[in-house]
Amino acid sequence: MVKLTDVVKVYRMGTVTVPALKGVSLTVEEGAFVAIMGPSGCGKSTLLNLLGCLDHPTSGSIEIDGMEVAKMGKTELAAMRNRKIGFIFQTFHLLHNATALANVMLPFLYSDVPRSQRKPRAMELLRSVGLEERAHHKPFELSGGQQQRVAIARALVNQPKLILADEPTGNLDSRSGLEIMALLERLNHDGMTILMVTHDPQLGTHANRIIHLKDGRIVKEEEVKERRHAEEELAMLEMVEEP
Amino acid sequence: MNAFELARVSLEAVAANKLRSFLTMLGVAIGSLAIILLISISLGVKDQVSGVVEGLGSNLYIVLPGRQDRRGFAAGNRPTVNNLKLQHAERLQKQSSYHLTVSPVFNAPTTVSYGKMAKAGVIVTGAIPNFTQVRNWPVARGSFLRQSDIDLMRRVVVIGKSIETALFEGTDVLSKQLSIAGERFQIIGVMDAKGQLFDIDMDNQVFIPLTTAQRVFGANTLSMIFVHVPRTDDIPAAMEEATQVLSRSLSADEFSVKSQGETLEAFQAIATILTIMLGSIAGISLVVGGIGIMNIMIVSVVERTREIGLRKALGARDWEILLQFLSESTVLSLLGSVVGIAFSYLVALAISNLYPTFAVAISPFAVTLALLFSLAVGTFFGVYPAFKASSLDPIEALRHE
Numbered sequence: 001m002v003k004l005t006d007v008v009k010v011y012r013m014g015t016v017t018v019p020a021l022k023g024v025s026l027t028v029e030e031g032a033f034v035a036i037m038g039p040s041g042c043g044k045s046t047l048l049n050l051l052g053c054l055d056h057p058t059s060g061s062i063e064i065d066g067m068e069v070a071k072m073g074k075t076e077l078a079a080m081r082n083r084k085i086g087f088i089f090q091t092f093h094l095l096h097n098a099t100a101l102a103n104v105m106l107p108f109l110y111s112d113v114p115r116s117q118r119k120p121r122a123m124e125l126l127r128s129v130g131l132e133e134r135a136h137h138k139p140f141e142l143s144g145g146q147q148q149r150v151a152i153a154r155a156l157v158n159q160p161k162l163i164l165a166d167e168p169t170g171n172l173d174s175r176s177g178l179e180i181m182a183l184l185e186r187l188n189h190d191g192m193t194i195l196m197v198t199h200d201p202q203l204g205t206h207a208n209r210i211i212h213l214k215d216g217r218i219v220k221e222e223e224v225k226e227r228r229h230a231e232e233e234l235a236m237l238e239m240v241e242e243p
Numbered sequence: 244m245n246a247f248e249l250a251r252v253s254l255e256a257v258a259a260n261k262l263r264s265f266l267t268m269l270g271v272a273i274g275s276l277a278i279i280l281l282i283s284i285s286l287g288v289k290d291q292v293s294g295v296v297e298g299l300g301s302n303l304y305i306v307l308p309g310r311q312d313r314r315g316f317a318a319g320n321r322p323t324v325n326n327l328k329l330q331h332a333e334r335l336q337k338q339s340s341y342h343l344t345v346s347p348v349f350n351a352p353t354t355v356s357y358g359k360m361a362k363a364g365v366i367v368t369g370a371i372p373n374f375t376q377v378r379n380w381p382v383a384r385g386s387f388l389r390q391s392d393i394d395l396m397r398r399v400v401v402i403g404k405s406i407e408t409a410l411f412e413g414t415d416v417l418s419k420q421l422s423i424a425g426e427r428f429q430i431i432g433v434m435d436a437k438g439q440l441f442d443i444d445m446d447n448q449v450f451i452p453l454t455t456a457q458r459v460f461g462a463n464t465l466s467m468i469f470v471h472v473p474r475t476d477d478i479p480a481a482m483e484e485a486t487q488v489l490s491r492s493l494s495a496d497e498f499s500v501k502s503q504g505e506t507l508e509a510f511q512a513i514a515t516i517l518t519i520m521l522g523s524i525a526g527i528s529l530v531v532g533g534i535g536i537m538n539i540m541i542v543s544v545v546e547r548t549r550e551i552g553l554r555k556a557l558g559a560r561d562w563e564i565l566l567q568f569l570s571e572s573t574v575l576s577l578l579g580s581v582v583g584i585a586f587s588y589l590v591a592l593a594i595s596n597l598y599p600t601f602a603v604a605i606s607p608f609a610v611t612l613a614l615l616f617s618l619a620v621g622t623f624f625g626v627y628p629a630f631k632a633s634s635l636d637p638i639e640a641l642r643h644e
Contacts, residue, residue, distance in 0.1 A: 054556065054637050075560050082558020093553045093641065097259040109244050109252070110558040154557075 001162060001193045002028040002051065007060035007070075009046050009216075020046040022216040023060070028195065030161075033188040035204040036197045038213035044197045045166070047213065051195060052087060052164050053080040065161045082110050086155030090167035092147045094139040094154075100126060101135040104153045111158055125153035129183060145176030152183060163187065165196040169203060175237060181206050182230035206230060244563050252567055253574040256543075267539045268579030270532025271620065275583025275613040277525035280590060282609035285521050289514035293507060302475050303377070304482050304502040306335070306468040310495065325464045326497045329453070331489055332468045338488050341481045344471040346370065346377040349453055351460045356422045357410040365406065366448045367423060369456025377471045385417050385432030392452045400428040403446035404436040423449060424459050478502055526616060532579065533620035540572050540628035551632050552640025561633040568629035569622065576621020580614050 009021040021043045028034050038044050049055045050062060053069055054077075062070045065084050069077065081087075094103045104122040113121070126135050129149040131142075139147050148168060155163055165184065169177030185206060188194050196207060204210045205228045212220040244252075257264045308327040332347035349369035355362050374380075375387050382401060392399050400421050407416055420427045428451060437445035457463055472481045482500045489498050544551070551564055587610075591603040
């Protein structure tokens, strides 16, 4: 699904060059749930931006769904982002003037999905994240967890091949965070490929593979032996809370 | 993104910030209002002046005492001696080969009174019988002056509509006595209403025999000679002939021959300059409104940096962002213009109610011009902010606080 070969990214700030990625090679199979971890400044964000087709690598090759994106022009990259990739951000990035439904439908504005399919598909996704009732509410009327669920529905609306999540639970309390993780696990279980950046080692173990980055290099790759399951943890949480 | 979606996105953005949008629109609204009103008023003036000049009668030329340039203004400010006399009119009538009707007139301001009521500032026009056909101005009631009235210097008068209204409201004026410059005249007729040119009331006139007028006011000169030419094509030749005939007894400084067309052209030239000038001044205010839009759009782009980053991350291409912001500024400008148009109709209505004689008719041309100009201004001043928005880097934009 995703294949990175010797990807280098160097930022130029005036006369100083700052290497952010120093030759990263990585393969993510279809249906994988990969966590990318590392301290700040390790190149996580740079890697995510490259995978998200928001930026070009300085050198190396990036293949997403069989397409080489390293040399793509701006318009082609925009089309890749629209059709192949679903973004989930730490701060949700919802349009505050638009309803949940309108937010979910936003990517349609830049795609060629037939008009008749748009609303039904968006409503279906809102239903699947449990927010059908809240479709006509604006973000400020929703809790943080609900806002992130709207954002996930938005990420899925163009039926992407790959979900990129940047600290998806970073702005949420632990319970809402677990709910989001449960949602991501369910998506992954249904076959979606997910790449998640996090600095939280606990969250990393929800994935089936963890990639450790440090100073622009992959320092360790590990398969998660004992995967945690958010659903179970949520059930336990409820048992504890009930007197 | 199609045109419909583009319009919807723009309207939503405008609606999201109602007060700001309204204030931004206000500049364009006032600019549009100014354009429409000023152009409509000056076009109205042009029409009114043209109407009055045309109302002098068709196929007409005029002989005036003194020298005047072709545009209808007295040359310089030096006073000219009036040597234009009845004999000149008679000579024109006799010596012309174009079957002219020559109607000499003498004008003087005076006060007229009836019983205890008086009206000052009335124009006395000494005329001869053919005046009504030359000026295309019939009597409403009674009759006009007859040749015998002229020959016998009778004290008879035909009054204008305004005089009748002011002094004789509701009563039958025929055969009543009107006092003009201290002498009593018998009223024999009332002229048709001719209307107004601004404050100059054409109906505030009384008509008495030319000979009587010259006697009463102690003059032997004429104020002007109206000459009617049966065929329009003959007018230039007839004017040329008149100049030759009059030159035999008058010097070039003592008379001018002008056609109604020339007078009309002069008025229209002034009115056109006035229209362009007022329109341009109003246009400047619209441009200022456009700068206001640019200002707000730049602020808006900065405020919505994250939104722009998000839209790009979701697959918006640069030109789609450009178009979104461009259409937003255009929508703002057009809405402003529509508000201005609506207000211009209200103001026109208000003026018409306050000054019934000065009716302002909103010109469809001015409305179209204001709308198109607003469209152009909104688009032009939207280009820079929209370009700024479209060239934002999505990563930086998403990270923007």
